[in-house]
Amino acid sequence: MNLALKIVSAVAIALVTIPSVLYFTGTMAPETVKTIALVGTVVWFIATPLWMGRELPIDADNIEI
Template sequence: MAALKLVSLLALAATILPSVLFLTQTVNHETVLWVAIISTIVWFVATPLWMGSELRPDLDQVEI
């Protein structure tokens, strides 16, 4: 479980970090796009495996 959480955390960080590196001109836009989609896939594979199935009581509420 802890390992899965770490994977999710790293995936989440990987969605933002490349954009910071793009801002500092360390990586190019193409790299950002690839890392973002790969880390997105990792997030959606890993996170449901550990995130509790308990629903937030506000999830049926309308939001703007």
């Protein structure tokens, strides 16, 4: 599951960056770039927090901040 989420995150970040580069080179229309980048951004924000959690220390419940 963790590996699958990492792959989905990598594909999503590619959906944000690659169309931007293609627009910069003039091979993709701006509306298409906006749509693909929006989809990539939403997927990335959903998938990445699921695998990028951090482990809490054993005594984390005893520490006051």
